[in-house]
Every structure is written in structure tokens, then in C-alpha cells.
Amino acid sequence: MSKGVQYYVQEANEAQKRVTEYRQTVKSWKFDTIAVHGMYSLEETLANQGSIAEPIFVSTSQAYRDSDEMEAGLSYQMPTWAYSRIHNPTVYYLEETLALLETYSTDLDASALCTSSGMSAIKQAIEPFLEKKDDKPINFVTPSQIYGGTYQLFNVRMPERGAVPHWVEDPSDIETWKDQIDENTRFLYAEMPTNPQQSCFDIEEVAKLAHEHGIPLIVDSTISTPALLRPIQFGADIVGHSLTKTIGSSGSAIGGAIIARHNLTSKHLTDEQKGNYAVWLKLLPFRDSGPCMSPYSAYVFLNEIKTLRIRMKHYSENAMEVVRFLKNHPKIEKIDYLGVEDHKNHNLAKKYMKLVDSDTPMFGHLMSIYIKGDSSNTRAFFDKLNLFRRATDLGRTKSIATICAISTHLQQGEEGQKKAGIPQNLVRLCIGGEDSQDIINDLKQALE
Numbered sequence: 440m441s442k443g444v445q446y447y448v449q450e451a452n453e454a455q456k457r458v459t460e461y462r463q464t465v466k467s468w469k470f471d472t473i474a475v476h477g478m479y480s481l482e483e484t485l486a487n488q489g490s491i492a493e494p495i496f497v498s499t500s501q502a503y504r505d506s507d508e509m510e511a512g513l514s515y516q517m518p519t520w521a522y523s524r525i526h527n528p529t530v531y532y533l534e535e536t537l538a539l540l541e542t543y544s545t546d547l548d549a550s551a552l553c554t555s556s557g558m559s560a561i562k563q564a565i566e567p568f569l570e571k572k573d574d575k576p577i578n579f580v581t582p583s584q585i586y587g588g589t590y591q592l593f594n595v596r597m598p599e600r601g602a603v604p605h606w607v608e609d610p611s612d613i614e615t616w617k618d619q620i621d622e623n624t625r626f627l628y629a630e631m632p633t634n635p636q637q638s639c640f641d642i643e644e645v646a647k648l649a650h651e652h653g654i655p656l657i658v659d660s661t662i663s664t665p666a667l668l669r670p671i672q673f674g675a676d677i678v679g680h681s682l683t684k685t686i687g688s689s690g691s692a693i694g695g696a697i698i699a700r701h702n703l704t705s706k707h708l709t710d711e712q713k714g715n716y717a718v719w720l721k722l723l724p725f726r727d728s729g730p731c732m733s734p735y736s737a738y739v740f741l742n743e744i745k746t747l748r749i750r751m752k753h754y755s756e757n758a759m760e761v762v763r764f765l766k767n768h769p770k771i772e773k774i775d776y777l778g779v780e781d782h783k784n785h786n787l788a789k790k791y792m793k794l795v796d797s798d799t800p801m802f803g804h805l806m807s808i809y810i811k812g813d814s815s816n817t818r819a820f821f822d823k824l825n826l827f828r829r830a831t832d833l834g835r836t837k838s839i840a841t842i843c844a845i846s847t848h849l850q851q852g853e854e855g856q857k858k859a860g861i862p863q864n865l866v867r868l869c870i871g872g873e874d875s876q877d878i879i880n881d882l883k884q885a886l887e
């Protein structure tokens with residue numbers, strides 16, 4: 440005889456109650472413990488043949504016990520993973536770890552949604568805010584100093600669908616944000632810090648400004664990672680990540696994530712959308728457009744995130760050593776690194792970027808160096824690097840060098856590069872996990 444849909448809903452509610460209780464225990468742990476174990480409990484370990492690693496669930500879909508359970512799941516009356524374009528158990532472990540890390544040491548709660556890339560995370564995160572309800576033009580406010588791919592999305596793709604960016608020239612100046620907001624602004628967006636210009640903004644001030652206008656603040660925190668900065672704690676509504684970068688340091692998977700606080704601020708969304716934005720996105724718009732993360736990639740990121748804090752510490756310390764070497768080098772015109780005391784944004788960075796579970800300011804692995812002379816000098820230096828890998832990439836365990844004007848920011852053209860502050864002699868260095876002396880020796884021979 441049929442058990443009925445309600446039987447399965449009740450059974451799932453009881454299971455969910457146990458998960459919620461366990462989540463509270465996980466939330467009380469220290470950062471490293473959450474990063475290492477997340478929601479993959481001992482009970483789940485034993486239920487998976489004792490596998491200490493989170494299993495990779497390669498299956499495209501879930502089988503149900505009977506038609507009632509199938510209906511309960513597919514009508515979203517109970518948690519289910521159903522089909523891997525919507526949910527997947529391996530991806531779930533990563534999502535929970537990210538949500539817990541981004542709200543670490545707060546009473547706030549958030550949910551996460553993993554995506555196929557950092558770009559798809561940004562696009563998914565912003566689109567629901569841009570729904571056109573009347574003939575009024577829609578805009579959003581963002582610094583022009585942002586990752587080149589995001590600049591393209593904002594400057595080309597969004598205007599194609601009727602939403603225009605209002606550019607902030609100096610994100611560290613709250614007045615320039617105020618100047619760009621009007622009654623048709625849907626959200627404020629920024630990176631902290633930016634790639635590669637190392638500009639910063641005051642998260643608390645900008646979040647307050649956004650909320651005064653009834654709109655959310657979205658922060659791309661890819662460069663900081665939750666080991667150095669957790670923007671939700673300072674008032675941000677949504678955090679976006681390219682997991683491809685520092686969280687996935689080995690460089691073997693592409694992926695992104697949206698972490699949204701519960702009950703976020705937006706006068707444009709319904710209560711249902713705002714309550715648990717990441718889950719609403721997952722169950723509806725994301726399901727209908729399909730930019731899901733592969734379970735293989737989730738497995739890669741899950742393994743990498745376990746050592747995030749210790750890696751960020753090592754990379755940051757290495758970067759400081761490199762800066763000490765380059766600072767007075769005769770072939771270097773300028774260095775932009777947030778850890779340098781006379782950097783314009785040093786104090787802002789110091790306020791927000793601290794190694795988690797400590798009071799120690801730490802500034803990450805990314806710096807921009809400007810080579811003296813014309814672009815041929817820059818290319819000569821770049822081409823002589825041996826240990827650094829020449830690539831359009833960052834956040835790797837291996838040190839990476841990039842000439843942004845001919846790679847990450849090429850599509851923007853000369854005018855866009857000027858607006859974003861990308862001259863031809865800028866070389867972005869992303870310092871990795873090698874011994875700092877070997878990194879310095881490589882820079883030394885290339886400069887000579």
C-alpha cells in the first residue's frame with residue numbers, strides 16, 4: 440500500500456532536524472576544523488563504507504523508493520538532490536563548508552550555491568536584481584577597477600539586456616559611491632581587494648549606504664578568501680568567489696560560488712527570494728539555466744579548502760619577503776602591495792584583512808609591479824622568468840606572472856584599460872608556496 444507523500448515529508452523533516460543540530464555543532468568549531476570536516480560527519484563517513492574523503496557522487500540523478508517519495512522530492516516539499524544540474528551530494532558538502540566559513544565567528548547564517556565558474560557565479564548572483572518591471576532604465580553601481588571578465592560582463596553584456604553600470608572612480612571614497620546611486624540602482628558591487636590594482640573600499644560604509652537605499656551589497660572576495668576576509672560579517676549581503684583561484688590553488692578545476700546571507704536587503708525582490716537567496720536561486724533560476732558545478736570539481740575544491748588558512752598565511756608571508764626585495768630595486772618604478780605602509784589603501788586593508796583566528800593583518804599573495812622603461816623592458820623581464828609561470832591566472836601554489844594589458848584586460852581595449860588603471864608596464868605577480876628565496880632569486884635574474 441502507498442505510504443503517501445506526507446510520510447516521506449515527515450521522515451525528511453526529522454532527518455533535516457538532525458542535520459540542523461549537527462550544523463550548530465560544526466558552526467561552533469574553529470575555522471580550520473570547519474574547513475577540514477565541514478558537514479561530512481562521522482555518521483556519514485561510516486555510512487559511506489568508512490571513506491574518510493567525501494565521496495564523489497558521479498551519478499546524474501537520484502532514484503526514489505516509490506512514486507510518493509519522488510513526488511515529495513520533485514515538488515520541493517523535502518530536501519532531495521534529484522538531479523545533478525540542481526543538487527549533488529558532493530557539491531553540497533562544498534556549499535556547506537563555504538557558507539559556514541563565510542559566516543565564521545558570527546551569529547549570522549548564509550547559504551551557498553556553487554557554479555561552473557566564477558563568472559557564472561557573478562552572473563547568477565546579479566541577474567534576479569535586474570528584472571525590468573517598468574520602462575525606467577536600470578543601473579547598478581560598481582568600481583571600474585574589477586577583474587577584466589567582470590568588466591566585460593558589466594560593460595557589454597548587461598547593457599545588452601538593459602542594465603547599465605554606473606562607474607565609481609575611487610572605491611575608497613564613499614562620496615563617489617553616493618554620486619552614482621539613484622532610485623533605479625539595483626545593487627552595489629565591488630571586489631575586495633581588486634585584481635590587479637589592489638584597490639579597496641570600506642565594506643561597512645558601503646554596506647550601510649546600500650541598505651539606506653534598500654539595495655544589497657555584493658562583494659567579490661576571490662582575492663582575500665575567507666581565510667583573510669569575510670565580508671558578510673561587515674554588512675555585505677552576497678559574497679562571490681572564483682573558486683578557480685586561491686581556494687582551488689592547485690589549478691585543476693574551474694568553479695565559482697555565491698554565498699548569500701539569509702534575509703538580505705533588496706527592495707526589488709520578494710520576501711521568498713530574499714529569505715534564502717542562494718537556495719531560491721538554486722531551486723529556480725539556476726535550475727532553469729544550468730551552470731552547475733561538476734562533482735569532480737567540487738571534490739577538488741573540498742580537498743583544497745581544507746588547508747586554506749595555512750596556505751594564505753604562507754603565501755602572504757612569502758609576498759612580504761618579495762616586496763622587501765623589490766622595494767628599492769633600481770629597475771622597479773612602483774609596487775602596489777597592500778602590505779606596504781605607504782600604499783594608499785594600507786589602512787583600509789589592515790582594517791579588514793586579518794588572518795582568521797588572529798589579530799594579524801595579512802595582505803595575501805597578489806601584487807602589481809611596474810617595470811621602468813617602455814613595454815619592451817617589461818616583456819624582457821617577463822620572458823626571462825624561470826620559476827614563475829607566465830599565465831593568465833592567480834592564486835596558484837606555483838608563482839604566476841601576468842602582463843594584464845595583453846591578457847586579462849586585453850578585451851577592454853585602451854580606453855577600458857585606462858579607466859581600470861592597467862598600463863603596459865604592469866606585471867601582476869601572484870606569489871605561491873615555493874621557498875621565498877628561490878622566488879626572489881628568479882625575480883633577481885630576470886631583472887638583471
Ligand SMILES: Cc1ncc(COP(=O)(O)O)c(C=O)c1O
Binds near residue numbers: 586588589659
Ligand atoms: C576577482 C575575480 N573574480 C572572478 C573571476 C572569474 O572567475 P572564473 O575564471 O572562475 O570564471 C576571476 C578570474 O580571474 C577573478 O580574478
